[in-house]
Amino acid sequence: MVDKPAPDATRRSARSRRAIYDAALALVAEIGYPRTTVEGIAARAGVGKQTIYRWWGSKADVLLEAFLDLSTRAGQEPYAVPDTGDLAADLKAVLRITVDRLKDPRFEVPSRALAAEGLLDERLGREVVAKLLEPSLRRYADRLRSAQRAGEVRPEVDPRIALELFVSPLAQRRLQHTGPISHQYTDTLVEYALHGLAPRTRDVPSGTPGRGPVGP
Structure with missing residues (x-):
């Protein structure tokens, strides 16, 4: 009598996780995050809902992990901000x-759902920041520190606050639908963040660097 090999629990678990990831992403895209449920994910994945609750605490946790997995498989890991010596060009390039x-339609709906839910669920919000945003924010801050060493940014500027000048408006506009998201928009954010709203030195009379026109 030939002994049958024991079932490989690890492979079975991996298949179940993949099915759950795919089900969560598909349902959010088809019916929206509010209508997506753990029961619905389980039914689509062909597993019991107790399986999901054994690995995750909520549908938001499932979606976050599914999104991270999708990003990794699609080569969407956080990218380094280039350092060509031109800070404005580098920031514009990476923001584009x-x-x-x-x-990208594969990522737009789940990432928007996670951002919106993170505003309501503080714990999830911290997880989204730590796992999705923080790696990219660190790279922006590193590029701004490099610019400080090169004299392109004032030494007293806090890079973590400064990066919010172009990252936060983009996130807010996307989440609140206050306007289109485009390359032109992010290029403008960089210009405003780096140069401010006051007239530039070349636009004001000589002898008054950094100031507006002198009165009579």
């Missing part, structure tokens, strides 16, 4: 890539 990713 960000716009393209945000508008």
